[in-house]
Amino acid sequence: MNPFVCDLPAYRVIFGPGTLAQLPDEVRRLGARRALVISMPAEARFAEEASRQLGDMSAGVYAGVVAQHVPVEMLKAAAEHAAQSGADCYVVIGGGSTVGVGKGLALQTGLPIVAVPTTYAGSEMTPIYGLTEAGVKKTGKDRKVMPRTVIYDVDLTMSLPSHISAPSGMNAMAHCVEALYAPDANPIVSLLAEEGIRALARALPAIVKDPSDRTARSDAQYGAWLGGTVLGAVAMSIHHKLCHTLGGTFNLPHAETHTIVLPHATAYNREAAPEAMRRIAGALGATDAAGGIYDLVGTIGAPRALKDIGMPEDGIERALDLALQNQYANPRPLDRDALRTLLRRAWAGERP
Secondary structure, three states: OOOOOOOOOOOOEEEOOOHHHHHHHHHHHOOOOOEEEEOOHHHHHHHHHHHHHHHHHEEEEEOOOOOOOOEHHHHHHHHHHHHHHOOOEEEEEEOHHHHHHHHHHHHHHOOOEEEEEOOOOOHHHOOEEEEEEOOEEEEEEOHHHOOOEEEEOHHHHOOOOHHHHHHHHHHHHHHHHHHHOOOOOOHHHHHHHHHHHHHHHHHHHHHHHOOOOHHHHHHHHHHHHHHHHHHHHOOOOHHHHHHHHHHHHHOOOHHHHHHHHHHHHHHHOOOOOHHHHHHHHHHHOOOOHHHHHHHHHHHOOOOOOHHHHOOOHHHHHHHHHHHOOOOOOOOOOOOHHHHHHHHHHHHHOOOO
16 A cells, blocks of 8 residues: 555544534533534524524624625624624524634634534635635635534424535535545545545435435435545645635635536546545446546436536636636646636536
């Protein structure tokens, strides 16, 4: 076996139905006395329930997460509210945007986070944060933004609509795909990534077919957990670079952007990472990795074209300019003409 380095942070994960009830004990474990519960308006009912369970430890609810990609103005408003509340801990309930706000607050204050994800983004398992300013999304990596505890309660995902569940799970799958051809990949992370793809490929069609399928919902949470874990453990490549660029510049929906770009970014690396492609295809039960992902997107009814989620065709050159700045490591060298072809096919929704 070739030499490798595996640097996985220590995680505390509580997984299972009804586990939101353990939130007060987890806040006490951190030595905190006042926890501010943060959510989007759509998850306010979950935030209110968490606040009720916290009782005297609750510093209230802030349901002011109203945008994706964490605009600096939104983070500033959240920080002002958090300071006024006297909170010494943040409980974030929701998807990647809410977790992102919590990470931004932790980065500024050093206060701990307890995350309660309600989607399949996987962001809760990573030390990666992102902030958007003047239409440009910048990311960083710092372990102090990682939640101290993550509570996966399947009960909080049962009402997540299929049209949100499907791309959310594909977002997590993207982390697994890129982990398999990461420049610093290692055998442990690759096993986790392969298992994550397998779990999500099994779960997402079942959720779309029957949104009340608790086993499928639990499998999707498991896959998201694995996807987030590998995202934080190794470097990401061209797929994530393109998605951060497209999302931050054109304000495209995060999960849908990942869903659309993933088969095309995978095809871009097809010849340069044959072992990764073999493992991806095997986990999908497909003969070709990129084609298998594209077919899965069709099966779950998720969008396949950037033009359908608001990407202007005349923005492709702008996206290329930004994507070629501060380049990510990638198995295949980044070539402007080849990337233009990638984006044009993704914009049109063509098969990779």
